[in-house]
Amino acid sequence: MVKQKKAHWRKLDNAAKLYSAASNKKDTRVFRFYCELKEQVQSELLQEALDQTLETFPTFLMVLRKGLFWHYLEPCNLRPVVKEEYKEPCSRLYIRDKKTLLFEVTYYQKRINFEVFHVLTDGTGATEFLKELVKNYLYLAHKEEGLEQVSLQPEDMTVQDQEDDSFLKYYSKDQKRPKKRKLHAFQIRRKKKDGNRLHVHESIVSVQAILKRSRELGVSMTIFLTAIYMMAIHEEMSKMQKKRSVILMVPVNLRKFFPSTSMLNFFNWIEPGYDFATQDGSFEAVLNHTKAFFEAELTKEKMSAHISELLALELHPILRLAPLELKNLCIQAGAKFSEKNVTAIFSNMSAVKMPESYVPYIERFGVYTNTPKMELCLCSFQDKLSFAFTSRYDTENIERNFYRLLKEQGISAQKVEPVFPKPTMPSEQEMKVYKIYSFLCIALVALMLVTDLNFHPKIRWTLFTAGGVATMWIASSIGFFKRYNLLKNLMWQLLIGTIISFIWDALTGWHSWSVDFVLPLMSVGTLLAMCVIAKVQKSPVREYLIYEIMAAGYGLILPGILLFCKVVKRPTVSMFGALACFLFLVGVLLFKGREFKEEMQKNLHV
Template sequence: MYKGQTLDWLKLDNAGKIFAATSGKRNTSVFRFSCELFEPVEADTLQKALNLTIEEFPHFLSVLRSGLFWYYLESSPLRPTVHKENRGICSPIYNRNMHGLLFDVSFYENRMNLEVYHALSDGTGVLHFLKTLICYYFSLLHPELDNEIFYVKPYNASFSGRTEDSFRKYYGVEKRTRSLKHLKAYRIKGEKTYSGNYQMIEGIMSCQAVLTLAKKYDATLTVFLAALLIKAIHKERHRSKEDKPIVLTVPVDLRKYFPSDTARNFFGNIRVTYNVSKDGDQIEDLIRMTKMGFAEELTEKKLNQRLSRLMAYENHKALRLIPLFMKGWILRIARKLSDLEETTVYSNVGNVRLPEPLKPYVRRINVFVSTGGLQLCTCSYRDSLSTTFSSVFLDTNIQKNFYRSLTEMGVEVEIRSNVEY
């Protein structure tokens, strides 16, 4: 327990600075984890569990403030209140005119939701929070299971480890290199939803069924689904655009490559490029080339180089002296230019593990994200694989193509959506 330990203020980490400067009405930089139970959520118990959980994550009790040169997190006396779900998925949390907490906990029937502003934490950090919340909830609801649930705590990092800025800690491990050559990617276009509204489509399927298919092609689940996503996008583009490569941006948890237990942001992006006109459009070609792309990008050396480049920009002497309002303008321009180099984003959160005694109570865990275009997220719990599309485009043919590929291969898919047809 970390009761009584607080933080007066924290500098934002490298990723947090970008989200704080570039989020807006179109892309709120909010993501949501939901945990579906086999029984209705008890609001009072969830509130008690949240009160216990927040003691272990002190930097979550912060508001975002702007200084002369950078945004920063300031400790706040505000405390989170659990409430019934009453707004759209990934709606704005951060309001520049109101200093509120940067996360929200809600529930609806048998589902509890945790939404977080990305400047505060990344997927892995928020999963630590969510798993702790779930464990406290069921230990309160079923006291006889308390010792079994917490026999091995879901997150054992120290106070300093949870709040560490791992970007800054590991900066300089690799000598900085020149930026990679800029590549103009194929861009998805179309009529968009109203600002701040997202088309959310979730496909639920057997994780083992998809793993079996992936193994058939000697691929990981991530590579296999990435290849299907490329195929789904290619099917919708005009022939005149086939010379432009489809580029997937894939967030990578850097904790797998650096010894970090931080509950703040610590991830990097790799980009996997596929040129259908050169590499072919058969599923075997797609999987083979996608697999090669991941292998080339997911090396410790390249991740070191990317981390060094990110921190080198932040630490540049001239940039450090530029006032915040000018930095924000520069970062927004830089992000727009960066977006021109990607077609879509695919994020695999991976397999979420909870203590064995919770098996009869937790049915499924899923994740949704805000986006300025189209993004796919995948997340599994036991044999339930959740694949969620977030999109600002009214057209849903890419999503249909993706799920049609799976069903044609024999995978049963349950579709849930907020899209009205």
């Protein structure tokens, strides 16, 4: 039972700020946790189970919004709808300017899929959500057979517990982490698969077999598999490539070091590596080196120091005040640069445990993620350890090497062919039509310019036509790419429209019609259009207020500056337009003061 069901807007945690900036169409930062049942999934019961799960985890009903300095998460009235699986695994969930939830629940045959954007939660949070979902589904499906309802979450857990930013909680500005020189990591360079699609290779291994061999070697399961993974990659390296080290990124759940019930991201990572060119390449040597690295790095002190290092950069007073778009560019560049320090990724989600009475209905759990590199993810349930290799490379050699090396250690793997429906990818028709339209516009502009150069008409109708087409193309392009958010679309149209009118006015001898009439009329017209759209769409105040304030501020400040500088020749329209915008802002402060203050706090938080 969760106390205080309502979630509030919240700042992003340290890891989420990276994911929100670095995600794109190819690198979606989405991962999938799934449960394979022993029975076919019923969509109606799964929808009911999902609704119940969201009562326990209301913090998942969030949308990602942009502020001036940072993104932030905000509660919404959207409700997730369960669908049969219909697209490539780990496809993009966050689309810029589009109001969508950051997770999705689908099913296919006996499998329940939970996909989530990493901004919302990490592997531990996703595990808890999926366990609750599966438990609710199985109870609904089998309660008449005597299956009892059980609680998986602490009775006294609150929404505040789920929203706790544990990075900030355990941050200490006095703790410094010594800088280490990054080694040059070997990069897997293979031909991408057709269409650059994600491919998934899964296998199942006995947990007891892995644990038995690991204990015989005196190491943990993670250390054992890390060494195997590095050796599997090494076997695919040429002599020249062996000059670089094989380095893995291994995420670490910080909840094992610092008490936390947060559903937000709370993990760190270590980067074990091995230089096969200068060190002994035997399995024993690689294993011992990896064991020593884990023992040195997996300490509370090292984890705390890394938290402090990450937060110190985020909380730097100058960097905090940098505009969001500038931060995004820097984060994207940093993420791209950091990729070169890692060869592949290894994520161990550990064991998934369910109440004993629910175990007979479950076949196994599995996990994998979208990645620009190669990634190995694993999790276990009962005695089934599920491995999943994901990549976009057109090769299976590393996976083959991995399982062969396991077999040499006395461990056999059972290959599983993931069953996916034929994806019904979103139609490319819209983009195709836009490209044809753009080509025709460019062709017409080019034709008009060539005509003008050859015939030199007295009335330069060719240049006016070219300028008109270019103006139409710019305005319609903004409308196309900002189509997911009509209010933002209008704000962009106001900004670009007035700039284009200034240019037209200047090129035709400057008669000041752009500042006398177009600017004030477009500002007031945009403001009125925003009010109408918000009313028709029945949008909450928090979704439209900031755009109306921006439009009113633009219609008040810019004409005011132009009036003061005496650029405006006929001031009547400008003055009445500025007056209308001023009165609108006064009305907002008087009648929507609380909402205005909250929106400013969200959009200007640093």
